[in-house]
Amino acid sequence: MASQKIPELVCPAGSLPALKAAVDNGADTVYLGYRNDTNARNFAGLNFDPKSMAEGIRYAQARGRHVLMAINTFAQPGRLADWQRAVDGAADAGIDAVILADVALLDYASKRYPNLRLHLSVQGSATNYEAVNFAHREFGVRRAVLPRVLTLAQVEHVIKNTPVEIEVFGFGSLCVMNEGRCWLSSYATGESPNTVGACSPAKYVKWEKSPGSMSTRLNGILIDRFNDDEPAGYPTLCKGRYEVNGETYYAIEEPTSLNVLEILPEIVRIGVSAIKVEGRQRSPTYVTQVTRTLRAALDSFARDRERFSVKPAWQAELAKVSEGSQATLGAYNRPWR
Amino acid sequence: MSNLPTIPRFKLPTIVAAITSRLPQWPHAVALVTALNAAAKLRLLPEDSLAQLEGRHFFVRVNDTGGEARFTYRNGLFRPLFAASGTPDLSFSANLSAFLQLLARQEDPDTLFFNRELSIEGDTELGLIVKNMLDAIELPHLPDLPAFRR
Numbered sequence: 073m074a075s076q077k078i079p080e081l082v083c084p085a086g087s088l089p090a091l092k093a094a095v096d097n098g099a100d101t102v103y104l105g106y107r108n109d110t111n112a113r114n115f116a117g118l119n120f121d122p123k124s125m126a127e128g129i130r131y132a133q134a135r136g137r138h139v140l141m142a143i144n145t146f147a148q149p150g151r152l153a154d155w156q157r158a159v160d161g162a163a164d165a166g167i168d169a170v171i172l173a174d175v176a177l178l179d180y181a182s183k184r185y186p187n188l189r190l191h192l193s194v195q196g197s198a199t200n201y202e203a204v205n206f207a208h209r210e211f212g213v214r215r216a217v218l219p220r221v222l223t224l225a226q227v228e229h230v231i232k233n234t235p236v237e238i239e240v241f242g243f244g245s246l247c248v249m250n251e252g253r254c255w256l257s258s259y260a261t262g263e264s265p266n267t268v269g270a271c272s273p274a275k276y277v278k279w280e281k282s283p284g285s286m287s288t289r290l291n292g293i294l295i296d297r298f299n300d301d302e303p304a305g306y307p308t309l310c311k312g313r314y315e316v317n318g319e320t321y322y323a324i325e326e327p328t329s330l331n332v333l334e335i336l337p338e339i340v341r342i343g344v345s346a347i348k349v350e351g352r353q354r355s356p357t358y359v360t361q362v363t364r365t366l367r368a369a370l371d372s373f374a375r376d377r378e379r380f381s382v383k384p385a386w387q388a389e390l391a392k393v394s395e396g397s398q399a400t401l402g403a404y405n406r407p408w409r
Numbered sequence: 410m411s412n413l414p415t416i417p418r419f420k421l422p423t424i425v426a427a428i429t430s431r432l433p434q435w436p437h438a439v440a441l442v443t444a445l446n447a448a449a450k451l452r453l454l455p456e457d458s459l460a461q462l463e464g465r466h467f468f469v470r471v472n473d474t475g476g477e478a479r480f481t482y483r484n485g486l487f488r489p490l491f492a493a494s495g496t497p498d499l500s501f502s503a504n505l506s507a508f509l510q511l512l513a514r515q516e517d518p519d520t521l522f523f524n525r526e527l528s529i530e531g532d533t534e535l536g537l538i539v540k541n542m543l544d545a546i547e548l549p550h551l552p553d554l555p556a557f558r559r
Contacts, residue, residue, distance in 0.1 A: 087545040116534050117458050117541030274534035281530055304523050327523070355544045358517035393520045 078374045079339065080346040082140070082239065083363045086118045089356040091128040095137050097360050098367030102132055103140040103171065105352065110158040111142045112195060113352040114269030122161065129165055138168040142352075144193035145269045146174045156180055163188050171217070172196070173252060178211040191239070192216040195266065197252035201233035208236045215239055217348060219251040220330060224404045228342040237345035243362055244350020245395045246330045246402055248310035256309040260290045277307045288312070303327065303397040311395075327396030333369055333382045335404055340373065358393050365389045416515055418526075419506045426475030438478040438489035441469065445480075445487040448546065458542040459485075465535060466490065468497035473504040499531040499539065514548070 083099035085091035094102045105111030107119040120128060132139045141162040147155040155177055162170045163185045170188060172178050173195035181188055192198055192207045194217040207213040215237040218227060231238050248254060254271075257264040261276045276291040288296045288307045295312030298304050305311045305327020314323045332339060332347070339347065347370075349362050365386045373380045391399055448454050462482040469478045479490040479497065503511075507526040510516040518540050521527035529536045 087541065089545065089547050092547075115537055115541065116461070117455075117538040117545070274537045277533040279528070279530055279533065281528060286525075286528070298525070300525060302525070304525060354519050355514070355517040355540075357514045358520065360514075361517070392524075393517060395519075395523055397523055 076340050076343055077345075078370055079344050080138075080239075081242075081363070081366055081370060082346050082348045083359060084244075084349055084352040084354070085128065085359065086113065086115075086352040086354065087356065088120070088124045088128055088131075090352075090354075090359045092131055093356040093360040094363050095132050095135055097363040098371075099137060099363050101138040101140060101168070101346070102128075103142055103348075103352070104128060105142045105144075106158055106161070108154070108158075109148075109267075109269035110145055110155050112144050112265045112269050112271075113142075114145075115353055116274060118353060122165070125165055129167065133166075133168075140169045140171055140191065141165075141167045142171045142193065143177065144171050144173045144195045146195075146266045147176055148267065152176065159185070159188075169215070175211075178207065178213065182211040186212075189214050192236075193252075194219050194241070195252040201230045204230060204234045204236050204238075208234065215345065217241075220247060220249045221251075221403050223406050224335065224338055224342065227344070227404075231343045238343070239346035239348055240332075240339065240344050241330055241402075242332045242339075242347035242349060243366060243390060244329055244348075245306060246325065246328050246400065248308075248325050249403060254310075260293050260295075260309055272306065272308045279307075305396045326398070329390075329394035329396075329399045330402045331387070331390050331394070331399035332401065332404065333366075333386060333390070334401060336369060336373055336382075337377065337380055340377075354393075361389055361393055416506060416509045416513055418510075420504050421473040423473075426473055428475070430475035430477075434477045434479075435489060435491055437469075437471075437476045438480050438491070441478045442480050442487040442489050449485075449487070453546045454542055455545060458538055458545075461535070461538050465498040465532075466495065467539075468500040470500065470502040471505050471508060472502055497531060499529070499535045501527065501529055501536075503527040 080100040082101045082103060083094035085094055085102045085104045091102050105113060105119050107121055108114060129139045143155060143158045159170060159177060159181045168189060169191050170181060171191045171193045172181060173193035178190060181190055190211060190213045192213045197219060198204045198207060198216050199219055199221060204216045213236060217239045220241050227240060255264050257271045261273060263273050265271045272290055278289040280287045284300055286298050287294055290307055295309060310324045311327045313320055316323050351358055369386055391397060464483055465481060467480050481488055481490055503526055507521050511518060518527060
């Protein structure tokens, strides 16, 4: 048990300074995407053009780190070539692996670039070992990122029944945990991560201040109102407050972030290969703070597994940058399945 | 980053804002556009993002100093707006400590937003372009400057 490997720390990069911050603060791997709708963080001014991508890959690989490219949205009708070009670009750029969700792209990449390492994106919605093994058998997928819907016991069950490396989310803004299948954003705006690469695209978001409060509107629909002393979250429908049976509350999910530090020893014990940090939309400062903290925790655990304990300073640092200023273990420690 | 002094979270006494708001506001706008133009001249700001700021009206307010700045970007230059006319396309407001923490890359803008220390109003997409443009600036490391090379 003590011989289980320390998981790889996979950190987000929405810009070149963020990539360097991840590498400089102890990420084993960084993930990034192009400046278009082939990835699920397609926000204005974010991500990499071919030049900054080449420089980022050089910077990371020269320091012995890996770079993954997320091409994790679904090819839209009539535009398959745009997504195929992204895969071509990744292969040409010497990326260490591509993170894909769409089976048409998995098929394309595995046939066209048999030596290109493929990861199954969380957007691929593989929640059981049969789905993971299917991707392995058909496309040679080497790693799968599990959606944030599984308990720790379920993650362990997947790991025991697949040769594919398993990556789980370790920190970051919590999705409503329906990765790859969520259309809530489309309900309000007609656009969602799988179609245009963004949840609640900024052009539909309005924050309105009035004395003592701030309202959040998505395409005109009021989704939340915060008093001045209440922490805020991202303007997503899943984290809005709604009137249900005469009561107004967070009916789907509160603004919160996932944080697995408390169960880090368990995550290592069950054989998780990599821990992913969410947040390509955030600044280099966030990447520095989170990477540094998780690196310290993983190193501390590696030094003395028996006496590992979570330092309050780590939790305070992570709580500060969390959505809604609070964190949760999410589905991992849920008693029900 | 850890060698830099840490900027604490603070709020100036309300009297400061009461006095400053009676003073002329144009020096803030002039100082701000001078800094932005310097950054643009050093090619620290990506050109495709700059193009999207063309003709837009920006408003920055430092709540606890009462300082305000209005400016725009036109024909390749940031320019102060002296006549406070019309609704700005994008407004940022925060206390001085939050702005300093942002500029020093000590805190992340989303963190400050979640904690309600930073307000953004107006065209949210424009706000995202500005935020991501500032995030993409590579701050020079001292040892990288020629004078420090051997």
